[in-house]
Amino acid sequence: xxxxxxxxxxxxxxxxxxxxxxxxxxxxxxxxxxxxxxxxxxxxxxxxxxxxxxxxxxxxxxxxxxxxxxxxxxxxxxxxxxxxxxxxxxxxxxxxxxxxxxxxxxxxxxxxxxxxxxxxxxxxxxxxxxxxxxxxxxxxxxxxxxxxxxxxxxxxxxxxxxxxxxxxxxxxxxxxxxxxxxxxxxxxxxxxxxxxxxxxxxxxxxxxxxxxxxxxxxxxxxxxxxxxxxxxxxxxxxxxxxxxxxxxxxxxxxxxxxxxxxxxxxxxxxxxxxxxxxxxxxxxxxxxxxxxxxxxxxxxxxxxxxxxxxxxxxxxxxxxxxxxxxxxxxxxxxxxxxxxxxxxxxxxxxxxxx
Amino acid sequence: xxxxxxxxxxxxxxxxxxxxxxxxxxxxxxxxxxxxxxxxxxxxxxxxxxxxxxxxxxxxxxxxxxxxxxxxxxxxxxxxxxxxxxxxxxxxxxxxxxxxxxxxxxxxxxxxxxxxxxxxxxxxxxxxxxxxxxxxxxxxxxxxxxxxxxxxxxxxxxxxxxxxxxxxxxxxxxxxxxxxxxxxxxxxxxxxxxxxxxxxxxxxxxxxxxxxxxxxxxxxxxxxxxxxxxxxxxxxxxxxxxxxxxxxxxxxxxxxxxxxxxxxxxxxxxxxxxxxxxxxxxxxxxx
Numbered sequence: 316x317x318x319x320x321x322x323x324x325x326x327x328x329x330x331x332x333x334x335x336x337x338x339x340x341x342x343x344x345x346x347x348x349x350x351x352x353x354x355x356x357x358x359x360x361x362x363x364x365x366x367x368x369x370x371x372x373x374x375x376x377x378x379x380x381x382x383x384x385x386x387x388x389x390x391x392x393x394x395x396x397x398x399x400x401x402x403x404x405x406x407x408x409x410x411x412x413x414x415x416x417x418x419x420x421x422x423x424x425x426x427x428x429x430x431x432x433x434x435x436x437x438x439x440x441x442x443x444x445x446x447x448x449x450x451x452x453x454x455x456x457x458x459x460x461x462x463x464x465x466x467x468x469x470x471x472x473x474x475x476x477x478x479x480x481x482x483x484x485x486x487x488x489x490x491x492x493x494x495x496x497x498x499x500x501x502x503x504x505x506x507x508x509x510x511x512x513x514x515x516x517x518x519x520x521x522x523x524x525x526x527x528x529x530x531x532x533x534x535x536x537x538x539x540x541x542x543x544x545x546x547x548x549x550x551x552x553x554x555x556x557x558x559x560x561x562x563x564x565x566x567x568x569x570x571x572x573x574x575x576x577x578x579x580x581x582x583x584x585x586x587x588x589x590x591x592x593x594x595x596x597x598x599x600x601x602x603x604x605x606x607x608x609x610x611x612x613x614x615x616x617x618x619x620x621x622x623x624x625x626x627x628x629x630x631x632x633x634x635x636x637x638x639x640x641x642x643x644x645x646x647x648x649x650x651x652x653x654x655x656x657x658x659x660x661x662x663x664x665x666x667x668x669x
Numbered sequence: 670x671x672x673x674x675x676x677x678x679x680x681x682x683x684x685x686x687x688x689x690x691x692x693x694x695x696x697x698x699x700x701x702x703x704x705x706x707x708x709x710x711x712x713x714x715x716x717x718x719x720x721x722x723x724x725x726x727x728x729x730x731x732x733x734x735x736x737x738x739x740x741x742x743x744x745x746x747x748x749x750x751x752x753x754x755x756x757x758x759x760x761x762x763x764x765x766x767x768x769x770x771x772x773x774x775x776x777x778x779x780x781x782x783x784x785x786x787x788x789x790x791x792x793x794x795x796x797x798x799x800x801x802x803x804x805x806x807x808x809x810x811x812x813x814x815x816x817x818x819x820x821x822x823x824x825x826x827x828x829x830x831x832x833x834x835x836x837x838x839x840x841x842x843x844x845x846x847x848x849x850x851x852x853x854x855x856x857x858x859x860x861x862x863x864x865x866x867x868x869x870x871x872x873x874x875x876x877x878x879x880x881x882x883x884x885x886x887x888x889x890x891x892x893x894x895x896x897x898x899x900x901x902x903x904x905x906x907x908x909x910x911x912x913x914x915x916x917x918x919x920x921x922x923x924x925x926x927x928x929x930x931x932x933x934x935x936x937x938x939x940x941x942x943x944x945x946x947x948x949x950x951x952x953x954x955x956x
Contacts, residue, residue, distance in 0.1 A: 334808050423786060547805040554800045556787045561780065563749045565853075566773030566801035611787045614808075 410624025413598030431491030435466020521647030798852025840871025
């Protein structure tokens with residue numbers, strides 16, 4: 316029967332050209348990201364050039380020696396490089412999470428924090444900082460991670476109990492977000508002094524100032540894992556465009572897909588939030604911008620969103636640490652200040668689509 | 670269909686390739702079949718021992734009032750829902766043994782009203798039909814692209830491949846959904862009230878297209894005249910049970926319509942061999 320459906324083709328298949336275009340595009344994106352990281356590292360109070368950065372990296376990798384003083388070498392290797400890389404990883408991760416959540420939950424407002432992960436992380440961090448829980452064994456980021464996972468587990472349990480549909484997931488996330496925000500505020504107002512409050516608030520708004528190689532390595536590993544899994548589900552995510560029944564009739568195991576992708580994105584969000592705080596808006600805006608750029612197909616959309624998010628957060632963080640120098644602005648403030656107009660612009664440009 | 674009356678081909682629709690391949694009267698082995706399937710949803714019995722054996726290459730109409738189980742039966746046939754008892758088979762094997770993706774490569778579904786928030790083009794939507802054929806982490810193959818182009822051609826959408834979904838009318842959207850279904854290269858097509866919300870021209874266009882396809886179609890319909898025009902056989906459901914089945918001519922009688930729908934109707938045939946025409950006169954209880 317299937318042969319009866321075939322008829323002479325009028326256009327040649329174009330998958331080979333598509334793959335080539337994809338490779339070229341990916342290469343360009345990676346080049347832009349590398350250049351952004353290299354340039355961002357040179358910006359700051361201490362005068363450091365791109366060449367200095369390369370020599371430090373090369374010497375650390377055992378490919379030569381650097382002529383920089385130990386202090387300047389330390390600035391590159393211990394401060395600016397991990398910070399910039401963490402910005403890139405966080406930007407990429409948050410943007411990927413946002414893309415997956417929006418497609419999976421069929422909700423353009425979904426972002427990495429819709430599962431209550433960030434508010435859970437905040438509560439966990441605040442409890443460690445303010446109450447000194449964990450007896451010194453649990454660090455702030457450790458507390459944040461535990462809080463994030465706990466909150467996500469609550470959301471899964473709630474949404475499952477309430478019927479397990481996508482809107483129940485979103486509503487459970489919103490409920491968890493409110494609950495944990497209230498808990499955070501309660502702990503801060505009842506137990507913290509002014510100084511601690513200030514520190515906690517800074518962390519809550521998102522900051523990459525605590526970045527070290529441990530955070531970079533951990534987040535990069537989780538990001539790589541999440542990207543591989545999500546790219547494997549790229550076609551499946553496409554299939555969710557017309558809802559879960561339509562996806563099911565295309566052979567998608569809807570419940571399993573949703574559980575796997577929710578867990579992967581929650582894990583990635585938890586890792587990112589516990590390292591850099593809840594950096595808002597990247598996960599909401601970047602997917603929309605990337606979709607306007609390359610269209611809705613996830614096989615292309617996911618890598619593009621990741622690269623765009625990485626470049627965006629590298630520059631947002633550079634702005635955050637230099638604009639009020641020597642004062643530092645929380646990077647979440649910058650992403651929102653830049654992100655809101657960008658968001659409006661993207662929505663304005665696509666307004667006729669509806 | 671295992672019914673006494675075989676349909677004569679009326680003048681209501683042009684003979685499609687399906688009839689030439691499926692034959693007129695020989696009872697071929699059904700490829701997709703439901704055998705005494707039952708299903709409860711939220712404690713309510715929706716389907717109660719329904720059997721269905723569409724003849725390959727033909728169009729089977731599922732009729733019945735709202736809540737009679739048409740949609741649920743289609744969901745069981747597509748494997749999206751599992752029967753509580755009874756079995757749905759494809760080539761004699763239970764659907765559950767096939768695996769979701771394998772079923773989706775054989776059985777395609779068109780829902781009554783598909784919509785999306787994603788900004789897709791016609792081509793993007795039709796490409797979704799290749800999802801069950803494609804493997805993870807690999808790009809589309811030449812066979813994928815060919816199936817998509819063929820589906821566009823078959824539905825007359827080749828020139829509109831780049832048009833955004835959101836600019837299409839209801840009838841065009843359903844046509845795109847059928848193209849998407851054809852890109853799955855199915856041998857069975859299930860349609861759940863595909864003509865709802867469409868104007869009359871698009872209703873006829875759409876069912877013409879379905880009738881001409883050389884595949885087995887099962888279509889849930891509300892409009893009895895459309896069913897009479899386009900279906901080779903009809904199955905009438907009421908409260909989850911089959912109350913009548915067979916060619917439209919012998920099945921859609923005035924007494925059946927009164928019995929199942931609670932409506933008084935006059936069934937006429939313009940000429941010998943023509944499809945029946947149903948005129949509604951009022952409800953049975955009131956006037």
